[in-house]
Amino acid sequence: MNLIKLIAIDLDDTLLHDDISLSEYTRDTLRKAMQKGVRIVIATGRMFQAARPWGQAIGLGDVPMICYTGSLTGLCESGRLIRDVRIERQTALAILETIREHGWYAQTYIDDEIYVAHRDERTDEYERQCGVKAHEVGDDFYHPKKAPTKILLCEHDEEKMKEIEKVLRETYSGEVGQVKSKPYFFEMNNKECSKGKAVASLAKEWGIAMEEIMTFGNGNNDVSMLSMTPWGFAVANASKSAKEAAGHETLSNNEDGVAKAVEKYVLGERELEIGNEK
Structure with a gap:
């Protein structure tokens, strides 16, 4: 399937194994695709600083990396930020x-740094993962001088998460982008941003058509890029x-599903028909 010119891949629970590792087989497969002239994004x-090491591990070069579910794009090697679309400050x-009134735990992301009001075990868990x-900043957390790129709420109690999602969706519908990226993560970013829009923007810049793009994902925040092309996996x-x-x-992800598909349909001779692999 040599028509593919761009492959966009989610990291957690898609490219990376559950233990936050990347197999050598996957690295080699993606490098072979790049050697054929395929762009890997x-x-x-x-956040960018948590994603960048994985791009470097694959050997992507100084290519754009789409982060914060499409809100920020940075260059992998140089670290230069080329796009940072934030939540409108008054809305944030x-x-x-x-969040303060309800006593919920949240994290904000400003200038590619994480801020919390007060640390707890969820802070430790997130730091280990990423x-x-x-930065623990106390009550200053609720009055940032700069608008955040993203606001994330973390809650492992299912009923409490339902309350969080209900209140925020009802109160801020249409004002911000909202997605439950994991059962315990509820994220908000600029309403005009999504992975699909960010991938489409790069494709347009590079002169690549939708039918020449392959995408891989696992979560609700991947829906926009999985549905944008006939080759969403x-x-x-x-x-x-x-x-x-x-x-x-x-x-x-634990079976190297991304690499298997790339090897089969991009590096191999197997033809892929629309709707044939459901």
């Missing part, structure tokens, strides 16, 4: 006041909405 909900302040330290461990958005399905 990471499209993740992660209103959201943070709602390898980035958070959901990994086997993907959410229901991701699988419904994708035209195709591959093996799970």
Whole structure:
């Protein structure tokens, strides 16, 4: 399937294994695709400094990395930020006041740094997963001088998460982009941003058509890029909405599903028909 010119890939639970590792087989497969002239782009909900090491591990070069679910794009090697679309500041302040009133745990992302009001075990867990330290700023958290790129709420209690989602969706519908990226993560970013829009913007810049793009994802924040092309692949461990958005399905993240599909349809001779791999 030599028509593919751009592959956009989510990181967590898609490209990376559950233990936050990347197999040598996957690295080699993606490098072979690049040697054939295929552009590889990471499209993740992660912050740039937490995503960049994975782009460097693959050897992507100084290519754009889509972060914060499409809100920020930075160059992998140089670290230069080329796009940072933030939540409107007054909207962000209103959201943070709602968070304060309810006593919810949240993190803001400003200038590619993490901020929390007060640390707890969720801060520690997030730092372990992403390898980035958070700044504890007390009540200043609720009155940032700069608008955040993203606001994330973390809650492992299912009923409490339902309340968080209900209140924020009802109160700020149409004002910000909102997605439940994991069962315990509820994220908000600029309403005009998504992974799909960011991938489409790069494709337009590079003169690549939608039918020349392959995308891989697992979560609700991947839906926009899985549905934008005939060659959207959901990994086997993907959410229901991701699988419904994708035209195709591959093996799970722990089985190197991304690399298997790339090897089969981009490096190999196997032809892929629309809707044939569900």
